[in-house]
Amino acid sequence: MDNNFKFIDLFCGIGGFHQALSDLGGQCVFASDIDENCRNTYEENYGLKPAGDITQVDEKNIPTHDVLCGGFPCQSFSKAGNRMGISDPRGTLFFDIVRIAKHHKPKYLLLENVRNLSTHDNGRTWKTIHENITTLGYNVSENPIVFSPHNIGIPQYRQRVFILCKRKDLGHIPIFNFEVDKNNNNCSIEHILQDDAEIENIDTYKIGQEKFDIINLWGEFIRNLNGKLPGFPVWTESLKELDLEEDLDTLPKWKSNFIIKNNQLYLDNKKFIDSWLKKARSFENFRGSKAKFEWQAGQAENPNIWETIMHFRPSGLRVKRPTYFPALVAITHTSIIGERQRYLTPREGARLQSFPDSLILNKKDSIAYKQLGNSVNVEVVKLFAKFLLFNKEFNHKDYNLKSIKKEAKSI
Numbered sequence: 286m287d288n289n290f291k292f293i294d295l296f297c298g299i300g301g302f303h304q305a306l307s308d309l310g311g312q313c314v315f316a317s318d319i320d321e322n323c324r325n326t327y328e329e330n331y332g333l334k335p336a337g338d339i340t341q342v343d344e345k346n347i348p349t350h351d352v353l354c355g356g357f358p359c360q361s362f363s364k365a366g367n368r369m370g371i372s373d374p375r376g377t378l379f380f381d382i383v384r385i386a387k388h389h390k391p392k393y394l395l396l397e398n399v400r401n402l403s404t405h406d407n408g409r410t411w412k413t414i415h416e417n418i419t420t421l422g423y424n425v426s427e428n429p430i431v432f433s434p435h436n437i438g439i440p441q442y443r444q445r446v447f448i449l450c451k452r453k454d455l456g457h458i459p460i461f462n463f464e465v466d467k468n469n470n471n472c473s474i475e476h477i478l479q480d481d482a483e484i485e486n487i488d489t490y491k492i493g494q495e496k497f498d499i500i501n502l503w504g505e506f507i508r509n510l511n512g513k514l515p516g517f518p519v520w521t522e523s524l525k526e527l528d529l530e531e532d533l534d535t536l537p538k539w540k541s542n543f544i545i546k547n548n549q550l551y552l553d554n555k556k557f558i559d560s561w562l563k564k565a566r567s568f569e570n571f572r573g574s575k576a577k578f579e580w581q582a583g584q585a586e587n588p589n590i591w592e593t594i595m596h597f598r599p600s601g602l603r604v605k606r607p608t609y610f611p612a613l614v615a616i617t618h619t620s621i622i623g624e625r626q627r628y629l630t631p632r633e634g635a636r637l638q639s640f641p642d643s644l645i646l647n648k649k650d651s652i653a654y655k656q657l658g659n660s661v662n663v664e665v666v667k668l669f670a671k672f673l674l675f676n677k678e679f680n681h682k683d684y685n686l687k688s689i690k691k692e693a694k695s696i
């Protein structure tokens with residue numbers, strides 16, 4: 286296919302597909318999203334007003350197109366949802382894609398969904414999708430392709446399923462050969478960080494005193510331990526001599542294991558931990574999940590908690606190497622960037638999704654985070670679009686992150 290193609294953007298959100306496909310030369314002729322805020326952001330950025338609820342759109346009113354894109358909603362497929370899948374009415378939005386594709390017969394369908402789709406309902410959900418698209422007259426990748434931006438050096442771990450479909454008369458879909466390096470550590474959050482000096486209202490992103498104190502406490506804890514750093518959750522309440530009254534046999538195995546490990550950690554560091562606990566307990570908010578700690582940043586000679594990324598979770602303060610962020614989610618203020626002592630900004634969230642800095646974000650941060658958390662990574666879409674539409678094989682050399690950031694900044 287040449288670069289002069291037309292595409293439609295279903296469930297368009299703020300336009301991850303739009304950005305990617307128009308960067309490749311495509312022209313968007315129709316978009317739709319039920320969410321008004323998304324429609325406004327989309328129009329502001331791309332000058333095209335998306336239609337609303339797709340179930341109410343007559344396929345005959347959609348212009349002809351070469352490519353149908355759709356990151357269809359994931360609630361019904363997601364692990365967090367009720368797992369009803371295709372039988373859930375929300376799952377049936379997939380059939381709106383089928384309805385539109387049946388009428389227009391575009392050359393390609395490029396679909397995206399949550400990772401769980403590949404295994405959902407013992408594979409029956411995928412089978413249904415595969416069968417429907419095949420019956421429509423498309424070749425479809427045999428298995429859903431699972432891919433994450435961190436696989437190509439973008440510092441976000443976001444495993445998503447990509448479904449590539451090519452109209453049968455256009456030939457087969459080549460096998461997507463991509464050797465994912467499971468231990469890929471080529472990522473660095475540095476590639477997407479804004480300079481603090483350029484952040485408006487920087488104080489709103491700073492962690493407060495309470496969190497600062499808790500992080501400092503745990504930083505002191507990890508710095509002063511003898512021997513190996515704990516690769517298991519540290520529970521302050523178990524940092525003590527083993528309680529002989531507590532019958533470990535009645536507990537689940539994983540729990541008694543952690544208690545035994547915490548006890549050993551305590552015995553190996555008794556003097557330090559006793560004085561540290563005294564200090565920690567003098568902080569009023571040092572309790573509940575804040576008194577729990579998950580060091581996931583590996584072994585280090587001089588561990589410095591302020592050189593990591595952190596998350597306050599119900600299971601405790603989780604600390605990771607500054608390689609990549611977990612998947613961007615809809616919630617405000619999740620990832621803490623240690624070296625900056627602040628949260629990720631919406632602009633940094635947009636960079637994690639590989640949007641150019643020219644993307645106009647919603648003025649309300651809570652809406653911007655939500656929209657970015659629902660979006661798709663632009664570079665990953667480009668990778669699959671090039672592969673599907675132009676038969677361009679994947680080449681690692683195309684993914685030099687420094688140039689991606691420069692490109693983002695220069696637009």
Ligand SMILES: C[S@@+](CC[C@H](N)C(=O)[O-])C[C@H]1O[C@@H](n2cnc3c(N)ncnc32)[C@H](O)[C@@H]1O
Pocket residue numbers: 296297298299300301302317318319320323337338339340355356357358359378656659660661
């Ligand atoms: C996973 S998000 C896709 C985001 C998009 N790919 C992006 O880059 O921002 C799914 C989107 O489907 C939209 N949606 C849900 N039900 C819809 C419906 N009935 N009609 C149109 N859009 C719908 C949601 O508002 C949401 O923005």
